[in-house]
Amino acid sequence: xxxxxxxxxxxxxxxxxxxxxxxxxxxxxxxxxxxxxxxxxxxxxxxxxxxxxxxxxxxxxxxxxxxxxxxxxxxxxxxxxxxxxxxxxxxxxxxxxxxxxxxxxxxxxx
Amino acid sequence: xxxxxxxxxxxxxxxxxxxxxxxxxxxxxxxxxxxxxxxxxxxxxxxxxxxxxxxxxxxxxxxxxxxxxxxxxxxxxxxxxxxxxxxxxxxxxxxxxxxxxxxxxxxxxxxxxxxxxxxxxxxxxxxxxxxxxxxxxxxxxxxxxxxxxxxxxxxxxxxxxxxxxxxxxxxxxxxxxxxxxxxxxxxxxxxxxxxxxxxxxxxxxxxxxxxxxxxxxxxxxxxxxxxxxxxxxxxxxxxxxxxxxxxxxxxxxxxxxxxxxxxxxxxxxxxxxxxxxxxxxxxxxxxxxxxxxxxxxxxxxxxxxxxxxxxxxxxxxxxxxxxxxxxxxxxxxxxxxxxxxxxxxxxxxxxxxxxxxxxxxxxxxxxxxxxxxxxxxxxxxxxxxxxxxxxxxxxxxxxxxxxxxxxxxxxxxxxxxxxxxxxxxxxxxxxxxxxxxxxxxxxxxxxxxxxxxxxxxxxxxxxxxxxxxxxxxxxxxxxxxxxxxxxxxxxxx
Numbered sequence: 001x002x003x004x005x006x007x008x009x010x011x012x013x014x015x016x017x018x019x020x021x022x023x024x025x026x027x028x029x030x031x032x033x034x035x036x037x038x039x040x041x042x043x044x045x046x047x048x049x050x051x052x053x054x055x056x057x058x059x060x061x062x063x064x065x066x067x068x069x070x071x072x073x074x075x076x077x078x079x080x081x082x083x084x085x086x087x088x089x090x091x092x093x094x095x096x097x098x099x100x101x102x103x104x105x106x107x108x109x110x
Numbered sequence: 111x112x113x114x115x116x117x118x119x120x121x122x123x124x125x126x127x128x129x130x131x132x133x134x135x136x137x138x139x140x141x142x143x144x145x146x147x148x149x150x151x152x153x154x155x156x157x158x159x160x161x162x163x164x165x166x167x168x169x170x171x172x173x174x175x176x177x178x179x180x181x182x183x184x185x186x187x188x189x190x191x192x193x194x195x196x197x198x199x200x201x202x203x204x205x206x207x208x209x210x211x212x213x214x215x216x217x218x219x220x221x222x223x224x225x226x227x228x229x230x231x232x233x234x235x236x237x238x239x240x241x242x243x244x245x246x247x248x249x250x251x252x253x254x255x256x257x258x259x260x261x262x263x264x265x266x267x268x269x270x271x272x273x274x275x276x277x278x279x280x281x282x283x284x285x286x287x288x289x290x291x292x293x294x295x296x297x298x299x300x301x302x303x304x305x306x307x308x309x310x311x312x313x314x315x316x317x318x319x320x321x322x323x324x325x326x327x328x329x330x331x332x333x334x335x336x337x338x339x340x341x342x343x344x345x346x347x348x349x350x351x352x353x354x355x356x357x358x359x360x361x362x363x364x365x366x367x368x369x370x371x372x373x374x375x376x377x378x379x380x381x382x383x384x385x386x387x388x389x390x391x392x393x394x395x396x397x398x399x400x401x402x403x404x405x406x407x408x409x410x411x412x413x414x415x416x417x418x419x420x421x422x423x424x425x426x427x428x429x430x431x432x433x434x435x436x437x438x439x440x441x442x443x444x445x446x447x448x449x450x451x452x453x454x455x456x457x458x459x460x461x462x463x464x465x466x467x468x469x470x471x472x473x474x475x476x477x478x479x480x481x482x483x484x485x486x487x488x489x490x491x492x493x494x495x496x497x498x499x500x501x502x503x504x505x506x507x508x509x510x511x512x513x514x515x516x517x518x519x520x521x522x523x524x525x526x527x528x529x530x531x532x533x534x535x536x537x538x539x540x541x542x543x544x545x546x547x548x549x550x551x552x553x554x555x556x557x558x559x560x561x562x563x564x565x566x567x568x569x570x571x572x573x574x575x576x577x578x579x580x581x582x583x584x585x586x587x588x589x590x591x592x593x594x595x596x597x598x599x600x601x602x603x
Contacts, residue, residue, distance in 0.1 A: 028274060032274065032277045039281045039285050042284075043285075045288075046291060046292035047291055047292065048292075075243075075284055082273075082277060082280075085251065085273070086277070089254075092261060093267070105270070
């Protein structure tokens with residue numbers, strides 16, 4: 001299971017970095033959100049995977065650590081907020097600067 | 111008493127939420143903001159006094175004993191920074207009331223202001239590494255909003271850049287937390303410190319330490335500061351003052367806290383990396399401060415120099431230099447707030463931020479000019495002003511640790527600070543009066559605020575002896591983290 005997770009994390013990071021390095025602001029936003037998804041999976045994997053266990057102490061023989069799930073929940077909420085802000089900012093830049101290409105934004109300033 | 115520890119976070123947080131509902135009632139918003147800031151100042155002074163007498167305050171959220179629950183820990187280092195930050199933020203708030211403009215005030219300027227403060231105080235007081243991430247984000251998202259508020263072209267461009275860099279570094283932060291949790295099995299900083307010292311810091315933990323160093327350096331502007339001069343130039347002067355005074359200091363606090371509490375190995379690769387980064391930051395910052403000819407950039411590079419200087423104190427790692435780092439941080443929070451306020455006043459008086467368009471303002475604005483001059487001396491560290499004690503301790507500590515080259519770089523960067531600020535002073539205040547026809551800009555209120563801050567800066571210098579009792583208490587916790595660990599973990603027994 002760890003291997004599958006590791007591959008998934010790697011793929012998400014790859015696509016995320018690729019998109020962040022592109023020119024269009026919209027792609028960059030999507031890239032950041034894929035990157036954060038990758039890191040959430042990383043958090044889950046690093047804390048140890050226990051397939052099929054519930055995060056309840058005492059009811060079952062094996063239980064899974066609830067802490068990483070709490071951390072991921074927090075982190076997801078934060079990344080939601082930041083992504084929403086980034087989208088609004090990108091839209092606003094598109095309105096004011098008339099382009100969503102990072103290169104043209106630079107040129108428009110000079 | 112320990113429950114009061116949460117108040118420096120709770121007061122700005124509640125104020126911010128309250129202000130959302132008072133849109134349009136500007137007078138009320140201003141009044142509530144000022145009252146809340148004054149309350150925070152009083153509260154933090156009270157807490158500092160308490161910690162001075164009784165020792166480290168801890169608070170467990172929901173009564174969960176560490177290492178299971180979330181812990182807030184107020185040691186002297188954290189509380190001194192909270193006090194300095196609350197004083198600086200009160201002054202900047204008063205300055206921004208007169209300068210920020212009604213349009214920005216209508217769009218929740220004060221709300222974001224207080225959210226940012228809640229994030230800053232929270233980062234100082236938390237004793238849990240994931241909680242540090244959360245408060246960082248609270249602070250950052252408010253800073254995105256403040257940076258882009260107003261929506262000029264320059265602001266939009268710089269906010270996109272700043273936002274992207276911080277999202278990537280936050281992602282790395284979560285990854286670093288994940289690795290740390292896998293390696294040590296806990297997130298409570300005191301517990302982490304115990305686990306790491308049991309396991310010995312090598313291999314994987316060095317990698318994690320460097321990852322944390324990269325993340326915090328991006329926020330503090332330590333070596334990875336390429337985004338800072340541009341982003342901090344875009345917003346209006348009041349926001350610039352807030353960022354320059356507080357945001358980089360939070361990154362610095364995180365570096366100092368993690369590398370005195372968690373990764374304490376003084377011989378490992380992360381440590382030598384810190385040394386190099388401090389040296390490079392001071393050199394590159396000095397070059398930038400000397401090279402540019404517009405006021406915002408000169409001031410921003412001055413922020414970078416002081417970041418390098420404080421980290422020099424950390425890297426030397428002796429008792430003296432740690433005391434000095436705390437002292438210098440306190441001085442720097444207040445002095446940088448004042449520097450940016452005065453810089454903003456000069457720009458608004460001259461009507462341009464280019465040095466080449468200024469001249470001869472000393473006849474029309476004598477008070478502004480001499481305040482700027484005194485502040486320049488304070489920043490360089492001329493006794494009896496505030497920079498002196500911190501600089502002396504850091505340099506002495508660095509010499510004790512046999513870091514001769516780095517001490518020389520530190521002293522050299524001080525001269526560059528002096529040169530760059532005197533360049534501003536000479537160009538803006540001396541010479542021919544180029545704008546004799548320009549109507550005088552009224553700045554009575556702002557000057558009063560600046561004078562208040564200047565009195566504080568002078569008081570830090572003159573009262574250094576009295577303040578040192580507090581600073582050395584903070585330094586002793588940094589030098590021997592056992593006190594911090596015991597204060598948090600003893601409750602478990």
